[in-house]
Amino acid sequence: MLLRKGKMHRFAFSILLSLATFRCAIADLVSCAGIVPMTYRSENITIADFGGVGDGRTMNTKAFKKAIYRIEHLRRSGGALLYIPAGVYLTESFNLTSHMTLYLAKGAVIKATQDTSNWPLIDPLPSYGRGRERPGGRYMSFIHGDGLQDVIITGENGTIDGQGDTWWNMWRQGTLQYTRPNLIEFMHSSSIIISNVIFKNSPFWNIHPVYCSNVVIQFVTILAPRDSPNTDGIDPDSSSHVCIEDSFISTGDDLVAVKSGWDEYGIAYGRPSSDITIRRLTGSSPFAGIAVGSETSGGVENVLAEHISLHNMGVGIHLKTNIGRGGVIRNITVSDVYMENARKGIKIAGDVGDHPDGRFDPNALPVVKDVTIVNVWGQNVEQAGTVHGLRNSPFTGICLSNISLGGSSRPNKTPWLCSDVSGSAVEVNPWPCSELISTHQTGACSVPVAISLV
Ligand SMILES: *[C@@H]1O[C@H](CO)[C@@H](O)[C@H](O)[C@H]1NC(C)=O
Ligand SMILES: *[C@@H]1O[C@H](CO)[C@@H](O)[C@H](O)[C@H]1NC(C)=O
Ligand SMILES: *[C@@H]1O[C@H](CO)[C@@H](O)[C@H](O)[C@H]1NC(C)=O
Numbered sequence: 001m002l003l004r005k006g007k008m009h010r011f012a013f014s015i016l017l018s019l020a021t022f023r024c025a026i027a028d029l030v031s032c033a034g035i036v037p038m039t040y041r042s043e044n045i046t047i048a049d050f051g052g053v054g055d056g057r058t059m060n061t062k063a064f065k066k067a068i069y070r071i072e073h074l075r076r077s078g079g080a081l082l083y084i085p086a087g088v089y090l091t092e093s094f095n096l097t098s099h100m101t102l103y104l105a106k107g108a109v110i111k112a113t114q115d116t117s118n119w120p121l122i123d124p125l126p127s128y129g130r131g132r133e134r135p136g137g138r139y140m141s142f143i144h145g146d147g148l149q150d151v152i153i154t155g156e157n158g159t160i161d162g163q164g165d166t167w168w169n170m171w172r173q174g175t176l177q178y179t180r181p182n183l184i185e186f187m188h189s190s191s192i193i194i195s196n197v198i199f200k201n202s203p204f205w206n207i208h209p210v211y212c213s214n215v216v217i218q219f220v221t222i223l224a225p226r227d228s229p230n231t232d233g234i235d236p237d238s239s240s241h242v243c244i245e246d247s248f249i250s251t252g253d254d255l256v257a258v259k260s261g262w263d264e265y266g267i268a269y270g271r272p273s274s275d276i277t278i279r280r281l282t283g284s285s286p287f288a289g290i291a292v293g294s295e296t297s298g299g300v301e302n303v304l305a306e307h308i309s310l311h312n313m314g315v316g317i318h319l320k321t322n323i324g325r326g327g328v329i330r331n332i333t334v335s336d337v338y339m340e341n342a343r344k345g346i347k348i349a350g351d352v353g354d355h356p357d358g359r360f361d362p363n364a365l366p367v368v369k370d371v372t373i374v375n376v377w378g379q380n381v382e383q384a385g386t387v388h389g390l391r392n393s394p395f396t397g398i399c400l401s402n403i404s405l406g407g408s409s410r411p412n413k414t415p416w417l418c419s420d421v422s423g424s425a426v427e428v429n430p431w432p433c434s435e436l437i438s439t440h441q442t443g444a445c446s447v448p449v450a451i452s453l454v
Pocket of ligand 1: 044045046081083
């Protein structure tokens with residue numbers, strides 16, 4: 001039986017609708033679960049038992065150290081949960097240990113001291129050769145983990161507050177001696193879960209897993225003022241199997257930036273970031289939403305970012321590297337992105353970021369290939385995008401598909417600009433640069449469906 005036109009439309013529409021619902025259902029179902037097993041601890045200790053006082057004035061450094069020492073020396077196996085009840089716990093920076101859960105109850109705040117004079121210094125990361133912003137060592141992160149396994153930071157959306165304004169002011173006044181501390185850093189660690197916690201006012205980058213594997217970050221909220229310097233949200237760095245999902249980030253710098261070391265130090269260390277998933281992220285920043293770089297000297301591969309919603313942005317999607325970086329950036333997929341009020345939608349560039357020192361090798365050219373960006377929709381985006389490869393290392397396999405960045409109260413002032421790039425573009429509005437449309441590569445737009453996470 002022939003369906004009449006109206007019915008036909010309705011029929012087609014309902015199929016589309018159910019396909020869309022199905023797609024969303026899949027997007028909602030897919031999760032980081034399984035990458036790191038959830039562990040239940042055999043002991044439950046509370047910070048109060050170690051002298052912890054949540055009055056916002058008492059120093060709790062000793063209480064945290066004693067409690068964590070206790071977990072480190074448990075007689076039974078099975079680890080312990082360190083319970084932080086409601087209250088404001090002021091403390092200096094401290095180290096975590098393996099097989100522990102740091103549990104922040106509703107209304108619990110772990111707050112960094114503003115007395116920065118005794119802040120511990122640690123060695124620079126070998127893949128950076130020096131502190132990221134000052135030569136020499138660097139201040140240890142507020143909450144630190146080195147060489148750990150099986151650590152969970154979770155609870156009922158309690159807060160880890162870095163009280164970063166002291167540090168931001170030192171940066172602004174040029175009085176910083178060493179590189180500012182991250183709020184949380186894990187080094188050489190695996191099986192880490194960070195969930196249901198609020199991170200506030202980090203002195204520098206918020207969450208920095210470096211030389212790590214199997215890291216899950218979900219249901220977190222990361223907040224720092226828009227004008228706070230270098231307060232990146234989450235920076236997976238020379239790490240693999242990192243999964244970030246269902247989070248809100250609003251800071252003064254990139255929301256998520258995948259990195260892998262800096263120039264000659266990162267090349268020598270040679271540890272890539274790989275198999276990184278970022279999904280269902282919402283946020284706002286004067287810099288980038290989803291970024292790769294600019295420190296990518298160990299290489300970055302197999303990144304999937306999907307279902308991302310960005311508001312009041314500098315750049316929506318930013319891949320950035322530089323001459324002297326070396327490193328291969330490949331197999332990067334960004335899909336289903338909505339952005340509103342952005343200076344630029346998409347930027348892929350080979351001239352971003354500074355160098356650790358003058359010893360970088362100008363012949364160490366980065367390689368950027370197989371970058372797929374699909375299903376991007378923008379409102380009030382001033383410039384759709386720019387793709388600038390390097391003359392002696394053109395970016396290849398750059399594929400743009402189903403991208404609409406023209407929706408605006410005022411039309412895009414500047415069209416796409418490209419150089420030293422090849423790839424393809426399908427259904428891109430405004431019409432992208434000729435470099436991308438003229439050099440069709442068959443198969444360049446095939447979207448890898450999933451990333452192996454285990
Ligand atoms: C741990 O102990 C605290 C009280 O000290 C209690 O409120 C909390 O429910 C306990 N948590 C678990 C997981 O047993
Ligand atoms: C904390 O960890 C850092 C880095 O591993 C180490 O240098 C420092 O001595 C540790 N601090 C304490 C108090 O254990
Ligand atoms: C914590 O916040 C997240 C993100 O906003 C939310 O999804 C989750 O339900 C909250 N969890 C608790 C225990 O309140």
